Amino acid sequence: MPDGDGRLSVALLAVPEATPSTIYGLYDLFASVGRDWDLVVKGRPGRSLMRSEIVSAGGEPVSGANGSTIPAARAIEDCPRPDIVCVPEVLCPPDCLDTAVYESACAWLRRTYEAGSVIASVCSGALLLAQSGLLDGREATTHWGFCGTLRSRYPAVTVHESRALVATGEGQRIVTGGGGSSWHDLALYLVARFAGVEEAVRIAKLYLIEWHAHGQLPFASLSLTRQVRDPLIAACQEWIADHYAEPRPVRAMIVRSGLPERSFKRRFTQATGMSPIEYVHTLRLEEAKQILETTDTPVEAIAEEVGYEDGSFFRRLFRRKVGLAPAEYRRRFAPFRRALNGNARQ
Numbered sequence: 001m002p003d004g005d006g007r008l009s010v011a012l013l014a015v016p017e018a019t020p021s022t023i024y025g026l027y028d029l030f031a032s033v034g035r036d037w038d039l040v041v042k043g044r045p046g047r048s049l050m051r052s053e054i055v056s057a058g059g060e061p062v063s064g065a066n067g068s069t070i071p072a073a074r075a076i077e078d079c080p081r082p083d084i085v086c087v088p089e090v091l092c093p094p095d096c097l098d099t100a101v102y103e104s105a106c107a108w109l110r111r112t113y114e115a116g117s118v119i120a121s122v123c124s125g126a127l128l129l130a131q132s133g134l135l136d137g138r139e140a141t142t143h144w145g146f147c148g149t150l151r152s153r154y155p156a157v158t159v160h161e162s163r164a165l166v167a168t169g170e171g172q173r174i175v176t177g178g179g180g181s182s183w184h185d186l187a188l189y190l191v192a193r194f195a196g197v198e199e200a201v202r203i204a205k206l207y208l209i210e211w212h213a214h215g216q217l218p219f220a221s222l223s224l225t226r227q228v229r230d231p232l233i234a235a236c237q238e239w240i241a242d243h244y245a246e247p248r249p250v251r252a253m254i255v256r257s258g259l260p261e262r263s264f265k266r267r268f269t270q271a272t273g274m275s276p277i278e279y280v281h282t283l284r285l286e287e288a289k290q291i292l293e294t295t296d297t298p299v300e301a302i303a304e305e306v307g308y309e310d311g312s313f314f315r316r317l318f319r320r321k322v323g324l325a326p327a328e329y330r331r332r333f334a335p336f337r338r339a340l341n342g343n344a345r346q
Helices: 021-030 038-039 100-112 122-133 147-153 184-194 197-207 233-245 251-259 259-271 278-294 297-308 309-323 326-345
Strands: 008-013 050-056 084-087 118-121 164-170 174-177
Touching: 008 021, 008 100, 008 147, 008 233, 021 050, 021 184, 021 197, 038 197, 050 184, 084 122, 084 184, 100 118, 100 122, 118 122, 118 184, 122 147, 122 174, 164 184, 174 184, 184 197, 233 251, 233 259, 233 278, 251 259, 251 278, 259 278, 278 297, 278 309, 278 326, 297 326, 309 326
Parallel strands: 008 050, 008 084, 084 118, 118 174
Antiparallel strands: 164 174
């Protein structure tokens, strides 16, 4: 509910290894709601509709990502119930988040949700919501690199890795955002919901923000990052990295391993988290993405180059895994890469 002066209250939760750019970006964006459009268009500021403050456990400054320090205006223990709580991403490898560090923050998130606040997370911040139990039996998203961790650590959560934003729970009071700049989508969603669609459109125009209409799959790397400790499977990975385009690559790996087919497939999946054929598709599609970004090679020729005889199958697989058709992917990312290359040479 709005505070004493009618503004919506937002608590930005600072936790260890949080990314300051997200916290301060949200702070600035929410502060501009109702104020900055008039400032730019009419030459005088309007009335701010939202009020943000940074809070932390104990009210202490927090050691954020990249060695930065994030000061807090208030302790979570002394924070009046905010209308909205935003949890930023935490900078850590996907499998290495020490949730014990965030125990007091998670307990506070539970209390504020039960008291009626909307709880929103950005990127890996969804892991804190999951640790607090708020996502049990509910849907969520997070950065594409953390979806596997969220799914394996918290099996009661339904993870939508393709989506940039998921609202769930009673009254849609839990909102999770995907990776990186999806905090833009999260902020626009919250502004539209609490301050109106017109205000959200104005903020998008002021900040030059584009909605991630295709979700986050087009931005995701399909490469597997799990560390493989099985030396036999690691040797097969090393071989397939240079031979994925060959006919029947899975069969070739089985022969090289010396294992029975069923044993090899079970062992490969256990070590990598993917079946052998899924792994081959991953390598092929990553190479196809690079070719689409850097050349004008026809899609049919790319399909053949990475190992697919059936171009239509390649197109269907690409759309399913990447979220865009190959031609759409090229239109979106090739100009971007060319522009960066051109500016880097100047």
